[in-house]
Amino acid sequence: MAKRSRAEVRKDEEKILFLLQSHAKDSLETIAKKCGFSVPKVRRIIKTLEESKTIWGYHAVTDYEKYDLKEYILLIRKANKPAEEIVDKIISREMEKQAEDIGVIIESSYYLHGTYDWLICFVAKDLKHAKKFESELVKTYRTYIQETNLLENIFPVKRSGIQNPEMDKLREFV
Numbered sequence: 269m270a271k272r273s274r275a276e277v278r279k280d281e282e283k284i285l286f287l288l289q290s291h292a293k294d295s296l297e298t299i300a301k302k303c304g305f306s307v308p309k310v311r312r313i314i315k316t317l318e319e320s321k322t323i324w325g326y327h328a329v330t331d332y333e334k335y336d337l338k339e340y341i342l343l344i345r346k347a348n349k350p351a352e353e354i355v356d357k358i359i360s361r362e363m364e365k366q367a368e369d370i371g372v373i374i375e376s377s378y379y380l381h382g383t384y385d386w387l388i389c390f391v392a393k394d395l396k397h398a399k400k401f402e403s404e405l406v407k408t409y410r411t412y413i414q415e416t417n418l419l420e421n422i423f424p425v426k427r428s429g430i431q432n433p434e435m436d437k438l439r440e441f442v
Contacts, residue, residue, distance in 0.1 A: 281316075341420075367401055377389070
């Protein structure tokens with residue numbers, strides 16, 4: 269059997285990765301059929317992607333509104349101070365522990381390049397809990413934070429590669 273080039277292997281991996289973005293719950297047989305691959309090939313590619321930490325994990329895309337929860341985005345601009353000390357706190361997930369104590373679920377967290385340096389997507393019962401979380405972060409990391417901007421996500425159009433199944437409701441917000 270001829271060896272496949274790295275470019276061909278990468279193309280196959282990308283095919284599976286893009287499919288998994290919105291169909292991670294599909295069976296290996298279904299994924300194989302959609303990609304035009306054999307089931308063993310799909311299994312091998314997914315295993316390789318998981319071992320290399322290209323795939324970090326899998327999760328359910330949730331409609332938080334059905335649980336009376338609201339989504340928020342917190343933008344953070346860091347102060348002009350070296351932040352080596354804060355890295356250990358981020359790695360140890362101290363922020364997530366603070367969030368849990370307030371009843372907040374951190375959904376995503378990103379280090380950015382641009383006007384803001386950090387973006388945290390989280391879920392809270394209401395604006396009061398969201399503001400409390402923001403306040404606790406500012407209090408804990410005050411020497412590292414110059415500015416925050418709290419936004420409420422009114423309507424998620426697409427999340428984790430999956431389009432909102434209730435797109436008709438978008439008209440209510442526009």
